[in-house]
Amino acid sequence: MIRERLETLLKKMAKAKVVVVGDAMLDVYLVGEVDRVSPEAPVPVVTVHASRHGLGGAANVAANVAALGAECRLVAVVGQDSRGESVKAELDDLDLSSKFLVADAARPTTSKTRVVARGQQMLRIDEEIEDPISAKIMEQLVRALERALEDADALLIEDYNKGTLVPQVIERGLALARKRSLPVVVDPKFKNFFAYRGATVFKPNRRELELAMGAALDLAHPDALPLALEKLAVDNLLLTLGAEGMLLATKDGAITRIPTMAREVFDVSGAGDTVTAWVGTALAAGADVREAAHVANFAAGIEVGKAGVATVSGPEVLAMHEAYYDQLGKLRREGLL
Numbered sequence: 001m002i003r004e005r006l007e008t009l010l011k012k013m014a015k016a017k018v019v020v021v022g023d024a025m026l027d028v029y030l031v032g033e034v035d036r037v038s039p040e041a042p043v044p045v046v047t048v049h050a051s052r053h054g055l056g057g058a059a060n061v062a063a064n065v066a067a068l069g070a071e072c073r074l075v076a077v078v079g080q081d082s083r084g085e086s087v088k089a090e091l092d093d094l095d096l097s098s099k100f101l102v103a104d105a106a107r108p109t110t111s112k113t114r115v116v117a118r119g120q121q122m123l124r125i126d127e128e129i130e131d132p133i134s135a136k137i138m139e140q141l142v143r144a145l146e147r148a149l150e151d152a153d154a155l156l157i158e159d160y161n162k163g164t165l166v167p168q169v170i171e172r173g174l175a176l177a178r179k180r181s182l183p184v185v186v187d188p189k190f191k192n193f194f195a196y197r198g199a200t201v202f203k204p205n206r207r208e209l210e211l212a213m214g215a216a217l218d219l220a221h222p223d224a225l226p227l228a229l230e231k232l233a234v235d236n237l238l239l240t241l242g243a244e245g246m247l248l249a250t251k252d253g254a255i256t257r258i259p260t261m262a263r264e265v266f267d268v269s270g271a272g273d274t275v276t277a278w279v280g281t282a283l284a285a286g287a288d289v290r291e292a293a294h295v296a297n298f299a300a301g302i303e304v305g306k307a308g309v310a311t312v313s314g315p316e317v318l319a320m321h322e323a324y325y326d327q328l329g330k331l332r333r334e335g336l337l
Helices: 003-013 060-067 080-095 135-148 167-179 206-215 224-232 271-284 289-303 314-333
Strands: 019-024 023-038 044-057 071-079 101-104 111-119 120-127 154-159 184-187 236-240 244-247 253-257
Touching: 003 271, 003 289, 019 060, 019 111, 019 135, 019 271, 023 060, 023 071, 023 080, 044 060, 044 080, 044 111, 060 071, 060 080, 060 154, 060 271, 071 135, 080 101, 101 135, 135 167, 135 236, 154 271, 167 184, 184 271, 206 224, 206 236, 206 289, 224 236, 224 244, 236 271, 236 289, 244 289, 244 314, 253 289, 289 314
Parallel strands: 019 071, 019 154, 023 111, 071 101, 154 184
Antiparallel strands: 023 044, 111 120, 236 244, 244 253
């Protein structure tokens, strides 16, 4: 992709209207120092000096969309608790609307508390209920999804198996998107893996795909991804491979290997959310699926170089794109490529 095309695409992405539906979370970071072992048990004592909140799960996807300048509507469930209020406050700080959130008094806001000392994560505490949402909450969520999608350009579905994406919500979202010919990007988990027939881009990681298929995935075999694509009944399969980058299998039978753009990996938290946000927003702006995957790959390469769950802006991707192709040009001039 040449620079001019990327610049044009980023401008269009900033004007897109994107809906994210799925499991929203609150990330809590407790940051301190360790200088002794507890006398009560052989564990380190962390003296906390600072704490902060961030958006996780579907809420982090929404934050990444917002970082592009796009309008993002988050459709999700939070608890009627202090952490639900914190999610709303974080959304407000990013100028993201919370009017499509549904509050459920019967369940806590899903939260993940990370204890960090000397730059290393010492412990993670998850507070959540994974049971499916009730019929009453499901009806409220579907109505919110219908309102959010009225004039949207894309639908992103972020499934962490925390109970938000019950079959009725998935089916209604796909039906509405199909009716309006909207691109749909799905980041799946195991429970609903085969519930996304007709999705534009289906984005599991290798382990998730292997678990669903019930066998190890031989990526060297030419039929492996096309067979998975056929079984899933989706248009395109974008398989994330961590340090090995991504593989894109498209409905025309082509397979494209996309090497990682990461210069250094500091923290992989949230990288998948970044890919989902960038692929979906690029498709909303008119990119083809290969362009969307390549742009998202640049964004993921930047995100993993940041501490914790982080967002990536358009100018950052533009700068990385320029540096990457400048380096390629230099290697070609020196006869090394």
